[in-house]
Amino acid sequence: MQEISQAIAAAAALVGSGDSKLVAIMLLSLRVSLCAVLLSALIGLPLGAALAIGRFAGRQTLTVILNAFMGLPPVVVGLFVYLMLSRAGPLGQFGLLFTPTAMVIAQVVLITPIIAALARQIVADAWQDYAEQLKSLGAGFTQSVRTLIWDTRFSLLTVLLAGFGRAVAEVGAVMIVGGNIDGVTRVMTTAIALETSRGDLPLALALGLILIALVLLLNTCAHLIRQTAQRRYG
Amino acid sequence: MAEPRRLLPLEISELSFRINGRTLIDRVSLTIRPGTRTVILGPNGAGKSVLMRLAHGLLDPSAGRIRWNVPEPRPREQAMVFQRPVMLRRSARANIEYALKLAGVPGRERADRAAAALARVGLERIARSPARVLSGGEQQRLALARAWALDPQVMFLDEPTASLDPGAAREVEDIIQAIHETGTKIVMSTHNLGQARRLADDILYLQAGRIEESATAAEFFRQPRTAHATAFIQGELPWH
Numbered sequence A: 001m002q003e004i005s006q007a008i009a010a011a012a013a014l015v016g017s018g019d020s021k022l023v024a025i026m027l028l029s030l031r032v033s034l035c036a037v038l039l040s041a042l043i044g045l046p047l048g049a050a051l052a053i054g055r056f057a058g059r060q061t062l063t064v065i066l067n068a069f070m071g072l073p074p075v076v077v078g079l080f081v082y083l084m085l086s087r088a089g090p091l092g093q094f095g096l097l098f099t100p101t102a103m104v105i106a107q108v109v110l111i112t113p114i115i116a117a118l119a120r121q122i123v124a125d126a127w128q129d130y131a132e133q134l135k136s137l138g139a140g141f142t143q144s145v146r147t148l149i150w151d152t153r154f155s156l157l158t159v160l161l162a163g164f165g166r167a168v169a170e171v172g173a174v175m176i177v178g179g180n181i182d183g184v185t186r187v188m189t190t191a192i193a194l195e196t197s198r199g200d201l202p203l204a205l206a207l208g209l210i211l212i213a214l215v216l217l218l219n220t221c222a223h224l225i226r227q228t229a230q231r232r233y234g
Numbered sequence B: 001m002a003e004p005r006r007l008l009p010l011e012i013s014e015l016s017f018r019i020n021g022r023t024l025i026d027r028v029s030l031t032i033r034p035g036t037r038t039v040i041l042g043p044n045g046a047g048k049s050v051l052m053r054l055a056h057g058l059l060d061p062s063a064g065r066i067r068w069n070v071p072e073p074r075p076r077e078q079a080m081v082f083q084r085p086v087m088l089r090r091s092a093r094a095n096i097e098y099a100l101k102l103a104g105v106p107g108r109e110r111a112d113r114a115a116a117a118l119a120r121v122g123l124e125r126i127a128r129s130p131a132r133v134l135s136g137g138e139q140q141r142l143a144l145a146r147a148w149a150l151d152p153q154v155m156f157l158d159e160p161t162a163s164l165d166p167g168a169a170r171e172v173e174d175i176i177q178a179i180h181e182t183g184t185k186i187v188m189s190t191h192n193l194g195q196a197r198r199l200a201d202d203i204l205y206l207q208a209g210r211i212e213e214s215a216t217a218a219e220f221f222r223q224p225r226t227a228h229a230t231a232f233i234q235g236e237l238p239w240h
């Protein structure tokens, strides 16, 4: 018990002192996951919207696949991306394995289905309301997609926050494709895993505290966005 | 400038609409001519909304024909205001500008036309308010302004005063009158008899998907020809 409270105190001191190693790990985490969420948004939002309102062959199948992919185990995603990027893999020539880029790719694969599936649901609900009105005003397919994405922007923003939360808290995939190399690909989650197994509890705990604070912050933001949007825009 | 293409008359012949084995519109034939205010009367579930959606082009007929006087009417030429209008999550004025943009109105004209449209329905003060938090009456007027801004030749209005209080309903009726006076053909549905008496020039009486009567308002209210319409006017519940 005493050991734990000592570790917590040391962790708090570490956070308070702005330890440079800690900060570097944190910034890399944020950078990788922000890149991942941006790329996933560019793919996932239009894809989700198109699935919601499009009437093309294979739409049902794609939706089912997407929903299934929401629950992909991160280590499996990591393994898959590893195989793609490894020397013998189809993308091996780019030498991306064990770089932050590889981690971004893994996180994109992990969260794009989540973002697309949640966006599909949100846009589909809005489409129920809007379809006739937009058609009546003469909106075509592309115009409708753009309008729906804009009109559901606050809900979609909370989807992106959820995607970011999932990406930043994930360990299996980035461990495999990043390799947890000190100063290069070590992010918060992989550092926690390593330091815990090495017995450096203060550092692991300090990172854990930051991660929890970050997730709390994200959820608070999502809540506030929803509330404000509802009050201001109806 | 070229003579504007004339949409009317609209000829509807032997029009049927079936879905899931139910016939919602049953061999309806009618002609919509310019100049008058046509009111579609009928009890709940008669098919008034479905008939207007068909005419507006939102539903495809199962059988029969809908023929405008021109090949393909554009949305801006014949507009519709729905029973429950949908406002976009943006300001009142931006809602109108959006419709103008889709109608191909050049960017620099949109702001002025939207402002004018809001002024015509007495909403200039809430131009910047988010449309979806407006009251029901304000949203209905905004929906009318949005359709009117397109300067359509025909406007379909589906129960424009349903769920409004009498004061708000009167404001909407005044707006409909003003739209009529600018030369736009009004085709509206209602099951409010008082409103039909105040606004209608022609009556189409619809029941169970069939046009049972087509008459001038004066004729219809003096002497309806069918038992259903008589019962409807007398305020009886029109169970078949």
Ligand SMILES: Nc1ncnc2c1ncn2[C@@H]1O[C@H](COP(=O)(O)OP(=O)(O)OP(=O)(O)O)[C@@H](O)[C@H]1O
Residues within 6 Å of the ligand: B019, B020, B024, B042, B043, B044, B045, B046, B047, B048, B049, B050, B051, B083, B159, B191
């Ligand atoms: N898309 C649809 N699918 C199945 N049934 C429908 C559909 N649209 C309308 N109906 C049915 O068609 C009938 C006519 O509906 P409609 O909305 O046209 O009636 P209405 O005359 O406008 O009634 P109200 O005065 O209540 O608005 C109703 O019984 C309704 O349940």
Ligand SMILES: [Mg+2]
Residues within 6 Å of the ligand: B048, B049, B050, B083, B158, B159
């Ligand atoms: Mg109706």
